[in-house]
Structures are given as structure tokens and as C-alpha cells.
Amino acid sequence: MTVEMQEVDQAPDIDLIFTKADLRDVVPHDNDPVVVSVVTMGRKVHRVLVEQGSSADVTFWSTFNKLQLSLDQLRPYTGYLYGFARDQVEVRKHIELRITFTNDIASRTKNIRYLVGNAPSAYNILLGRPTLNRLGAITSTRHIKMKLPSLEETLITIRSDKKEAKRCYENNLKTKRRVFTVTTQPPSEEGVTRAEVARERRPEPAKDVLEREIGGRMFKLGKSLGQGTQDQIAEVITQYLDAFAWSASDMPGIDPDFLCHRLTMDPQVRPVRQRRRKFNEEKRQVIKEETRKLLNADHIREIQYQEWLENVVLVKKANGK
Structure with a gap:
């Protein structure tokens, strides 16, 4: 079995600590996430979630389109992405992008491999443990900051964008979108190389239906159902016919x-x-x-x-x- 690994960087060995001074510019918050901005492919990308609970770096299909990236840059990916509840997330392949972390005083640039996930999200990019470990970066949710060393062995402190963090949180609540803290898993022995879509789909009525009278009422049953299955359904409906509401007067x-x-x-x-x-x-x-x-x-x-x-x-x- 071949395991694909990213190169391991030797980050500059300097002390990364948070002190009381890092709290001076922090407004009391309700456990806000760390949301920063980075420069990707020469463009500033906002709403980047720094998530230590994620074992993968993810960018979303909507972000891929906004950056106007070429499909030729995508590379095959044969693993899975899973959310909190083991929901599978469709992966459209992976892509390597050049990303720059800066606080306008010092900067650090690195090529990061992202999995391109086809899932709705209020965030543009999700930075997980792979990138944080390669950069030698640490985050503090109390100080809502991320710190990492530059190649010149100076300290880069990136502050979280409180407004963007709050806006993303509210958007997640309004649209009931999920924030995917993901883990990766290799393909199964059956040769499955693509994850199923994890989006919640609303049930849709079958297109090919037939009408059948049950208990004096007309019901629509799928034509694809076998005769035995249709008879079983009709039997259950007949048994619980009084549970149906046919008009407002029935409720x-x-x-x-x-x-x-x-x-x-x-x-x-x-x-x-x-x-x-x-x-x-x-x-x-x-x-x-x-x-x-x-x-x-x-x-x-x-x-x-x-x-x-x-x-x-x-x-x-x-x-x-």
C-alpha cells in the first residue's frame, strides 16, 4: 500500500507564546473561532477558518470558482472526507496553491495542498493540522490570534477578523450549513475511490407514479414498486387511514x-x-x-x-x- 505524504518542513525553532499583552486588543467575545485572511495566488482571501480539529486542509468548490482557477490544476484524490457525524463529503480532487500569511510587517509563503470539497460552507478555506504543523503555527481561541515563525526567525502574529467570524457564524445559523471538521480515510478494498455527497437532500416525489384507490381515497404509488410491495403499502394505509388529514377541518x-x-x-x-x-x-x-x-x-x-x-x-x- 502506498501512502501519499506531504513534505515535512523544518520550521524555524523559536518560542511561540501568548502573554497578557496579546489580550489588550481583544474585545470580550463568545468563544469566537479564529478566522483570518491570507493571500492565495496573488489574491486576498477572507473567511479562512483555522481549525485544529481538522486533519485535512480544505478549500471549497465555490472558492475554487471565485479564484478562477484552471481545472488543469486539479489532481486525483482517492480518499474520503468525513464530518462530525461521519457524513461523507464529496471530494472533487485536490489542488496545490501558494499561500502567504502576513501581518503587513513579516510574511511567510508556502505551497499548501488542499482537498477541494463540494459542500456548502460560510468559509472559503479550512486550515487544519497539516498546514499548522508544517508552518510550526499555534492558535489561541482566547486571544483569537495565530502565531507562526517567519523564515528570518521573527514572529508573525495574525489577528482573527472578529467581524468576519461573527458573520460566518450567523450565516451558518441562518442557512443551517455545516462547518466540516474533517478527517481523511483511504479508499476501501472494494475499489471505491470517491465519496458520496454529504449534503442533506429533501425527499422528492417519484416522477413515475400510478394512482390507486385505497379506502375510498386516491393515493399515488411509485411504478417501480413491485406488486407485492404496493399491496403491503395499501394494507398499512388502510389500517391507519384515520391518521391522514385531508383538509383543515380534519385538524x-x-x-x-x-x-x-x-x-x-x-x-x-x-x-x-x-x-x-x-x-x-x-x-x-x-x-x-x-x-x-x-x-x-x-x-x-x-x-x-x-x-x-x-x-x-x-x-x-x-x-x-
Whole structure:
């Protein structure tokens, strides 16, 4: 078995320590990550996450495209990437890029091999232990700084960008993206050379379906299912037919503790009132009918307001209604 290894650099042997002086410019923070900026291929790249928990250096496909790199620079990769929960991440190959760490006083340039991961991320690059060890760099999340020696045996201190760190964290929360702290694993004996995509996919309805009446209701079953499987599904549906809700009236009086829609509004901001719109007769009938259904099911109740609030929003469903 051949194991591919990166060259080991002999980093200058100087003391890298954090002192009280490194805390003077640190604003109290909520355990922010260390997010820095580097120069890659002559371009400044922001949102670089320094992650000691990662055993691989990763750049993402979106970053590859933004840097306008050539596909000819990609090299085959036959391993895997795994996230926290052993989720496999698709690897599009690897690439070696020249990267410069600088604090505008001193700098250090090194060729770094990145795995190109096809996964959504708020970060552009993830620097793991391979790069930190090659550079002889250390990070401190308390001081939110990274220190590394220059080839002239001087100390390079790179401060974390607090604004970018906070913005990335918020973006991860909004979009429910994952920050991949990854580990590598060689290919299996079965010859699998490519990891499966780790992105969470929403279930999609089957395209080829057939309609079947079950318990007086029409259901759609996949044509690819065998007759025996279809009969088993029909049997289960018949057994639990009363668990299906066919209209709003089948779900009367939902407990607000279980489901309740609220408008999150800032009391210090004056609401913007929309101009009242007039709907055509077809839309008015739809609004009237849907309102009647929700009133009958006790999902909503009528409240009188002295001022106009907002227009009704009509959204077309998947079935075209």
C-alpha cells in the first residue's frame, strides 16, 4: 500500500507564546473561532477558518470558482472526507496553491495542498493540522490570534477578523450549513475511490407514479414498486387511514403550544404599511374559500383592526392550485 505524504518542513525553532499583552486588543467575545485572511495566488482571501480539529486542509468548490482557477490544476484524490457525524463529503480532487500569511510587517509563503470539497460552507478555506504543523503555527481561541515563525526567525502574529467570524457564524445559523471538521480515510478494498455527497437532500416525489384507490381515497404509488410491495403499502394505509388529514377541518383546534405562527418585530422600528391591493374575482374567491376553511377548523379567528395592515399573499401549490 502506498501512502501519499506531504513534505515535512523544518520550521524555524523559536518560542511561540501568548502573554497578557496579546489580550489588550481583544474585545470580550463568545468563544469566537479564529478566522483570518491570507493571500492565495496573488489574491486576498477572507473567511479562512483555522481549525485544529481538522486533519485535512480544505478549500471549497465555490472558492475554487471565485479564484478562477484552471481545472488543469486539479489532481486525483482517492480518499474520503468525513464530518462530525461521519457524513461523507464529496471530494472533487485536490489542488496545490501558494499561500502567504502576513501581518503587513513579516510574511511567510508556502505551497499548501488542499482537498477541494463540494459542500456548502460560510468559509472559503479550512486550515487544519497539516498546514499548522508544517508552518510550526499555534492558535489561541482566547486571544483569537495565530502565531507562526517567519523564515528570518521573527514572529508573525495574525489577528482573527472578529467581524468576519461573527458573520460566518450567523450565516451558518441562518442557512443551517455545516462547518466540516474533517478527517481523511483511504479508499476501501472494494475499489471505491470517491465519496458520496454529504449534503442533506429533501425527499422528492417519484416522477413515475400510478394512482390507486385505497379506502375510498386516491393515493399515488411509485411504478417501480413491485406488486407485492404496493399491496403491503395499501394494507398499512388502510389500517391507519384515520391518521391522514385531508383538509383543515380534519385538524380542528391545534394547540398553540404545538404550532403557532408569530411575527418577529422590533418594537423600536415603525412598521411599513403596504398599499392596499385589489384582487380579481378569481383570487377573491380563493381567499374567501381558504379563510372559511381555517375559520371552520378554528385555526384562525377574526379580529377587527382600525388601520389597514397587509395584503393577502397567494402562493401557487405544487398541484397548480
